[in-house]
Amino acid sequence: MKYPNGVKQQKTQTQHIKYDNRGMNLEKELNETNRYYIDNDIAFIYKKPTPIQITKVDYPSRNKAVIREAFFKEPSTTDYNGIYRGKYIDFEAKETNNKTSFPLDNINKHQIKHIENVYKSGGICFLVVRFNHLNCTYLLMADAFLDFLKKNKRKSVPIKYFNDFGYIIEEKYRPRLNYLKIIDQILGGI
């Protein structure tokens, strides 16, 4: 099983995790970028909460509920969605430590089906993939991604494919990852 949000499996007994600051750079930078878009009325795009199955809840006081047992569920859709220029926008963001390709086991079957559904429905849909060791973040549109899956039996997308069919998202001060600039170029060209 893959743990959502980069929660790494470890053998220690209990971990106290400060979830807002656990070195999830890509997620953090995308959230900051989306906050910038929201604050400037440009787009309203949010990360969905991590899907979990809650099985036990404590009520230690009148005003506070504490979840005492819950399990991560496999996501059936992508992480981010919202509205931009009146259109539905939807994407999945992933980091990889791999230097030569993006392993496809990062994305589950339901998510691929969802990407296909959104693409066919006319939504703006893409992947954001960061190669950590190359210090490079790509945007790959759904059509290019689905085309790769259709034509290849490989278990990973080589970096060359991102170079040939994707777009590099530049890192700036603010907004940090202006991915909508690329979407503008693509939409403008239709």
Place this chain on the structure above:
Amino acid sequence: MKYPNGVKQQKTQTQHIKYDNRGMNLEKELNETNRYYIDNDIAFIYKKPTPIQITKVDYPSRNKAVIREAFFKEPSTTDYNGIYRGKYIDFEAKETNNKTSFPLDNINKHQIKHIENVYKSGGICFLVVRFNHLNCTYLLMADAFLDFLKKNKRKSVPIKYFNDFGYIIEEKYRPRLNYLKIIDQILGGI
């Protein structure tokens, strides 16, 4: 604080809750309806997971993570969103036991701001409100809802307002709550 998803505050120590079957009729019926839309390639609309803040995770075995401590967070957006006819669609669903009006403390400030943002961006946005004791479910479009808030200082929306400016969602066998039929009528009329 309001607990999301109808989790009621109780004084018992620990509750084992079977979350899929806790009498949340409206949520269940909407999820079934959305499943029907997905299975028939009509629309791709999902309920967002409940937002929580995870603070402790156990790893009792190599393949299993158990959340041992987490807290409910107040939602900053609505519960449901997705894509329909190429457009962004977004709504909030609420049940009330009140017989004469819908109490506005059911919807927080961030959610109202979100509804406004989506409406202004050209998305399809509305509320689904079920009056449990009247056995009646209404759809109220964002513009009518925002107009009410603008013109009234009341803390609840009277049922008359739903009758005058909303639409009744009929309950059928399948799909259970065909709310997109109403959206079709409205979009068709533009």
